[in-house]
Amino acid sequence: MYFHALIPFKPVNPKTRLSCVLDQEEREAFARCMLDDVIGAVLKSGCSATLLCTDPFEHEDALIAVRREPLNDAINWALPQFHCPALIIMADIPLVRAGDIQRLVSTAKDMAIVPGRGGGTNAIFLKKPRCFRADYYGASFLDHMRIAEECGFSVEVIDSYRMSTDMDEKEDLVELLIHGRGKSREFLERLGFALSIEKGRVGVKRRSHEETL
Ligand SMILES: Nc1nc2c(ncn2[C@@H]2O[C@H](COP(=O)(O)OP(=O)(O)OP(=O)(O)O)[C@@H](O)[C@H]2O)c(=O)[nH]1
Numbered sequence: 001m002y003f004h005a006l007i008p009f010k011p012v013n014p015k016t017r018l019s020c021v022l023d024q025e026e027r028e029a030f031a032r033c034m035l036d037d038v039i040g041a042v043l044k045s046g047c048s049a050t051l052l053c054t055d056p057f058e059h060e061d062a063l064i065a066v067r068r069e070p071l072n073d074a075i076n077w078a079l080p081q082f083h084c085p086a087l088i089i090m091a092d093i094p095l096v097r098a099g100d101i102q103r104l105v106s107t108a109k110d111m112a113i114v115p116g117r118g119g120g121t122n123a124i125f126l127k128k129p130r131c132f133r134a135d136y137y138g139a140s141f142l143d144h145m146r147i148a149e150e151c152g153f154s155v156e157v158i159d160s161y162r163m164s165t166d167m168d169e170k171e172d173l174v175e176l177l178i179h180g181r182g183k184s185r186e187f188l189e190r191l192g193f194a195l196s197i198e199k200g201r202v203g204v205k206r207r208s209h210e211e212t213l
């Protein structure tokens with residue numbers, strides 16, 4: 001079935017938690033590459049994409065709505081306008097594939113939710129979006145489960161490595177370098193990022209800087 005994906009996107013000064021390894025221009029380019037990977041998976045899954053952007057932005061494969069208010073206010077402005085099921089999916093999950101999205105939108109429950117690592121929420125599929133309210137930040141997964149209960153929704157929690165892995169901190173880049181197939185992995189490699197395999201957990205290093213991050 002055909003669904004509409006709402007993708008919040010912050011094109012200006014995004015991903016500040018990656019400032020230790022990427023400057024602002026690089027973070028903006030990285031965010032665009034991740035967005036391209038996510039939009040690619042969304043379209044391939046048969047859904048359409050609308051970006052909810054904090055600033056003016058253009059994308060040949062998506063509709064754009066510019067909403068300057070904070071994330072939750074922007075989503076909660078959009079949700080009541082849906083008269084059909086809707087998918088909210090974050091732009092920083094570049095490992096996502098079309099099959100993952102198809103699994104999400106084919107849930108038999110009223111809502112399917114994908115937790116993000118560290119307490120967040122990376123995707124929510126809502127059969128009745130007008131009844132729901134977004135509450136991102138903090139332990140948003142728990143907050144969204146509570147709101148679903150208040151709405152009387154049945155819920156499927158989707159266990160998906162690829163959709164749960166968002167690129168928030170430098171350690172997350174390890175997953176992208178190992179499992180990524182799209183533009184964002186290529187982008188990191190072009191900047192000189194590579195795995196740093198020493199003892200303990202695998203890390204990343206940026207070869208151009210000759211330093212282990
Ligand atoms: N519309 C909208 N989208 C946002 C906003 N803040 C973040 N996003 C998007 O929401 C998703 C998850 O956001 P975060 O992981 O917090 O990304 P971020 O704010 O760029 O990263 P940090 O600066 O490191 O917190 C990404 O798709 C962002 O592009 C906002 O204020 N408005």
Ligand SMILES: C[C@H](OP(=O)(O)O)C(=O)O
Pocket residue numbers: 116118119120121122135136137138139140141166168
């Ligand atoms: C928006 C926020 O993202 P995180 O900071 O957890 O990546 C959340 O998922 O609630």
